[in-house]
Amino acid sequence: MSDLPPASSVKRWLVTTNHKDVGVLYLLTALFFLLLGGVLALLIRMQLWVPGPSILSGRAYNEAVTTHGLLMVFWFLSPFAFGFANYVVPLQIGAKDLAFPRLNALSYWLYLFSGLLMMVSFFQGGTYDAGWTMYAPLNIPEYSPMVGGTTAVLALLMFVVSVTMGTVNFLVTIHYGKAEGMGMWNIPLFTWSILLTVWMMLFAFAALLGALLLLGSDRIIGTLYFTATGTEDSSLLWAHLFWFFGHPEVYIVFFPALGVMLEIFQTFSGRRLVGRKWVILAMILIAVQSFLVWMHHMFLTNINLEIKTIMMATTIGISLPFDLIVFALIYTLVKGRVQFTTPFLFSLGALLLFILGGITGVFLGAVVLDYEFRGTYWVVAHFHYVMFGGATALFGALYYWYPKMTGRMYDEFLGKLHFGTFFVGFNLLYFPLFLAWETPRRVFEYNVELITWHQLATIGGFIVAASFLIMFYNLYVSYWNGEPAGANPWEFSRTAEWAIDSPPPLENWPGRASYADGSLSFIETPSTTHAADGGQVAEPGVVEEFLEVHEPTETEAVHDEPHEDHASIWPFGIGVGLFVLFLGLSGLHGAELQGPHYLAAIAVGVGLSGYALLGFGFEQFHAPEAAIAERWPFEGIGKTKLGVWFFLASDVVVFGAVIGAFIFIRAGMGWGAWETVPPDPLPGLVNTFVLLTSSFTVILALVAAERKSKRGLLGALGATFVLGLTFLGIKAWEWSYEFSIGIYPQTSIEASVYYVTTGLHGLHVVLGMLIAGFMLYRIYSVDAYLEDHRPVEFFGLYWHFVDIVWVFLFPLFYLM
Amino acid sequence: MTSVKLYTAIYVALLVLATSKVIFFQLFDYWTAVSMTMVTAVAKTLLIVAYFQHLRFEPRSLTYLVGMGAFAVFLLTVAATYSIF
Numbered sequence: 001m002s003d004l005p006p007a008s009s010v011k012r013w014l015v016t017t018n019h020k021d022v023g024v025l026y027l028l029t030a031l032f033f034l035l036l037g038g039v040l041a042l043l044i045r046m047q048l049w050v051p052g053p054s055i056l057s058g059r060a061y062n063e064a065v066t067t068h069g070l071l072m073v074f075w076f077l078s079p080f081a082f083g084f085a086n087y088v089v090p091l092q093i094g095a096k097d098l099a100f101p102r103l104n105a106l107s108y109w110l111y112l113f114s115g116l117l118m119m120v121s122f123f124q125g126g127t128y129d130a131g132w133t134m135y136a137p138l139n140i141p142e143y144s145p146m147v148g149g150t151t152a153v154l155a156l157l158m159f160v161v162s163v164t165m166g167t168v169n170f171l172v173t174i175h176y177g178k179a180e181g182m183g184m185w186n187i188p189l190f191t192w193s194i195l196l197t198v199w200m201m202l203f204a205f206a207a208l209l210g211a212l213l214l215l216g217s218d219r220i221i222g223t224l225y226f227t228a229t230g231t232e233d234s235s236l237l238w239a240h241l242f243w244f245f246g247h248p249e250v251y252i253v254f255f256p257a258l259g260v261m262l263e264i265f266q267t268f269s270g271r272r273l274v275g276r277k278w279v280i281l282a283m284i285l286i287a288v289q290s291f292l293v294w295m296h297h298m299f300l301t302n303i304n305l306e307i308k309t310i311m312m313a314t315t316i317g318i319s320l321p322f323d324l325i326v327f328a329l330i331y332t333l334v335k336g337r338v339q340f341t342t343p344f345l346f347s348l349g350a351l352l353l354f355i356l357g358g359i360t361g362v363f364l365g366a367v368v369l370d371y372e373f374r375g376t377y378w379v380v381a382h383f384h385y386v387m388f389g390g391a392t393a394l395f396g397a398l399y400y401w402y403p404k405m406t407g408r409m410y411d412e413f414l415g416k417l418h419f420g421t422f423f424v425g426f427n428l429l430y431f432p433l434f435l436a437w438e439t440p441r442r443v444f445e446y447n448v449e450l451i452t453w454h455q456l457a458t459i460g461g462f463i464v465a466a467s468f469l470i471m472f473y474n475l476y477v478s479y480w481n482g483e484p485a486g487a488n489p490w491e492f493s494r495t496a497e498w499a500i501d502s503p504p505p506l507e508n509w510p511g512r513a514s515y516a517d518g519s520l521s522f523i524e525t526p527s528t529t530h531a532a533d534g535g536q537v538a539e540p541g542v543v544e545e546f547l548e549v550h551e552p553t554e555t556e557a558v559h560d561e562p563h564e565d566h567a568s569i570w571p572f573g574i575g576v577g578l579f580v581l582f583l584g585l586s587g588l589h590g591a592e593l594q595g596p597h598y599l600a601a602i603a604v605g606v607g608l609s610g611y612a613l614l615g616f617g618f619e620q621f622h623a624p625e626a627a628i629a630e631r632w633p634f635e636g637i638g639k640t641k642l643g644v645w646f647f648l649a650s651d652v653v654v655f656g657a658v659i660g661a662f663i664f665i666r667a668g669m670g671w672g673a674w675e676t677v678p679p680d681p682l683p684g685l686v687n688t689f690v691l692l693t694s695s696f697t698v699i700l701a702l703v704a705a706e707r708k709s710k711r712g713l714l715g716a717l718g719a720t721f722v723l724g725l726t727f728l729g730i731k732a733w734e735w736s737y738e739f740s741i742g743i744y745p746q747t748s749i750e751a752s753v754y755y756v757t758t759g760l761h762g763l764h765v766v767l768g769m770l771i772a773g774f775m776l777y778r779i780y781s782v783d784a785y786l787e788d789h790r791p792v793e794f795f796g797l798y799w800h801f802v803d804i805v806w807v808f809l810f811p812l813f814y815l816m
Numbered sequence: 817m818t819s820v821k822l823y824t825a826i827y828v829a830l831l832v833l834a835t836s837k838v839i840f841f842q843l844f845d846y847w848t849a850v851s852m853t854m855v856t857a858v859a860k861t862l863l864i865v866a867y868f869q870h871l872r873f874e875p876r877s878l879t880y881l882v883g884m885g886a887f888a889v890f891l892l893t894v895a896a897t898y899s900i901f
Contacts, residue, residue, distance in 0.1 A: 653889050660892055
């Protein structure tokens with residue numbers, strides 16, 4: 001641990017793990033990617049001023065369209081929302097920070113470096129150019145051969161790793177760290193929206209990770225998952241995996257914006273949301289339903305009509321809970337006294353735009369209409385109204401929480417001018433696209449009769465861009481010269497972030513927050529009365545009504561928590577290392593290196609990542625678990641164990657997607673036509689015994705740790721390590737034999753699936769052994785885990801999971 | 817909870833179940849063997865999860881959490897495979 005430097009120091013921003021700092025970093029980085037994606041959008045609109053080639057070549061246009069989509073969907077929308085989530089969620093639930101602050105910083109750095117990787121891809125012979133949905137077979141190197149194409153895939157993969165870490169972190173934080181007295185129904189609505197978003201992300205992004213691992217393998221090793229010649233269902237395989245992620249992703253992007261709308265509508269109507277519980281239930285229902293509609297993106301493929309009909313029905317079904325939410329929002333305004341501030345205007349605008357986007361989407365959800373609309377600008381207009389329209393509320397959020405983050409008010413006139421310009425520009429940009437719906441997507445050719453609509457859209461695009469210049473000017477000038485905002489500039493805000501200084505002090509408030517007596521109070525503990533550096537209400541207002549400061553009781557004093565750490569350089573180091581490593585991997589094409597510099601990058605990347613990971617592992621970083629908190633439904637588990645279980649649940653989906661891909665391909669080919677790759681099941685059976693035995697030794701290690709037996713712990717964990725090594729040795733022998741008889745990953749679809757699936761499992765074994773090796777060293781050198789055996793248990797949970805995967809892989813690949 | 821005897825018994829049961837998979841393919845026709853093998857694999861998983869990962873002794877919510885992940889991939893695999901027939 002090192003001390004956190006002041007905010008004026010660059011070092012502060014490299015080492016900080018504090019949720020508010022990380023939130024600001026997310027917001028600034030996301031706005032940077034908004035600018036980048038926006039410039040690409042303007043290029044697209046300029047190109048479409050007249051039909052046919054003009055300023056961009058065909059390839060450059062494809063790259064601009066693809067990268068615009070990828071940047072906006074992945075690197076802008078969600079991270080922008082999670083900037084607010086980072087800053088606000090811990091404050092709203094009464095937590096000091098996220099559950100795992102260092103992991104949070106790591107999420108941010110992987111996000112930033114994945115975005116930088118995306119930018120580098122432009123300079124590697126061109127970036128990925130086959131559409132943001134990365135449909136097969138255009139996604140394989142035969143059709144998108146540039147090195148930059150592989151880099152873009154790897155950038156997305158790195159981004160998904162970042163998202164997975166963030167997801168686990170937020171799930172544990174919200175479920176495990178709510179202030180005393182804050183039950184599930186009392187969670188503020190923005191935090192509710194983030195909670196449901198991360199639940200969707202946990203499973204949806206895992207499916208995308210599975211898909212990207214297969215695509216990465218096709219591009220880097222040369223396997224045949226998405227090669228059209230492998231099986232006629234290859235392109236459907238990608239579509240299923242991608243849209244199983246992709247449809248929940250629509251709500252993953254929209255829910256935080258919805259949460260902002262719910263929050264802002266309450267604050268600026270001065271009224272509690274009408275039907276609050278029903279709105280929460282409707283959001284839960286949508287989160288579940290979002291996983292049941294994905295094939296409506298595949299109506300024009302050759303999937304059967306029965307499944308299309310089912311998905312049409314589920315799609316219509318998902319609009320029902322949305323109707324409830326929209327009416328609740330409208331009725332809240334009707335019942336309240338509306339203040340037309342800038343945040344409110346953006347939220348209201350978002351609602352109007354989203355309603356239009358939603359209604360036009362119903363057309364696409366009907367199979368027959370989709371046959372006509374698919375691949376046209378109707379789709380383009382619809383999803384911009386939904387995704388960008390929803391994100392409009394996020395700009396409202398920027399104005400809403402700007403006073404909290406900076407302590408200064410923005411300029412209200414310029415804010416309203418921004419909204420007016422934006423709203424006019426938005427509709428001028430996207431509404432004509434409905435009228436020019438016959439324009440085909442993804443190409444710059446269109447019927448010249450539609451030219452007026454396209455030129456209006458281009459003008460609208462520039463107006464939207466100009467509106468953001470007003471926003472940046474306003475926020476920049478206000479940062480230096482804005483009126484002091486005080487703790488709570490809004491008359492009717494009710495959530496906890498408004499009860500403390502703007503900006504809040506490092507540890508938010510002295511002591512701990514509590515709602516035990518029905519209103520917010522801060523309970524001081526002996527250590528925090530000395531550490532306190534803020535936490536007072538600066539202005540009288542509504543918050544004063546529910547803010548009290550309690551003296552600690554004797555029981556509470558027992559739960560006094562030691563000082564927290566807020567700084568670590570290692571997340572940044574891991575980010576740099578993985579950036580270099582992934583850049584090196586992008587130079588592998590069909591298992592052949594495109595140049596020696598890529599090999600050097602791989603070597604340097606492995607070295608840097610390994611060094612930083614070791615630094616991360618050895619660092620003493622204290623992020624205490626709150627002694628008193630609401631934890632339904634995970635009481636008594638422990639925050640790290642809960643985090644491990646969330647991670648494992650997501651890994652179930654990653655492996656499930658990969659194994660599901662095998663079943664899908666094999667069923668598509670005809671189950672009996674599949675040729676099993678290993679000639680003999682014996683090595684597989686022996687490895688099954690080896691892994692089962694290693695699971696047993698891990699359990700013995702836990703027993704030894706509980707009994708504080710160093711020798712027993714070293715012996716049992718050492719045996720696990722040796723058994724892991726044995727497993728890999730047998731695997732290596734088996735693979736080398738298969739290579740010797742000419743079976744390579746590129747040989748056939750059967751070989752591809754066999755090598756990738758068992759290889760991914762083998763990679764999990766290697767990761768487990770690295771952790772086991774690290775733990776063995778710590779036991780040997782500092783008698784670790786004898787006083788606190790929990791890390792041995794956490795490692796065991798992971799190792800048993802790896803064992804379970806093999807329980808399925810052995811029969812699937814050796815016996816069937 | 818940390819009974820070495822219990823863990824040993826489960827370990828032996830897992831070894832027996834693992835061996836049985838190979839035997840099924842010697843004794844029964846292909847699809848019977850496949851069905852029995854998958855049932856065995858699920859049984860082994862339940863044993864490992866319940867005892868080695870001691871989910872049996874944890875709050876039930878953790879079981880639901882992992883169950884949701886398993887259900888999600890089951891749904892994806894079954895629905896996707898069904899869609900191409």
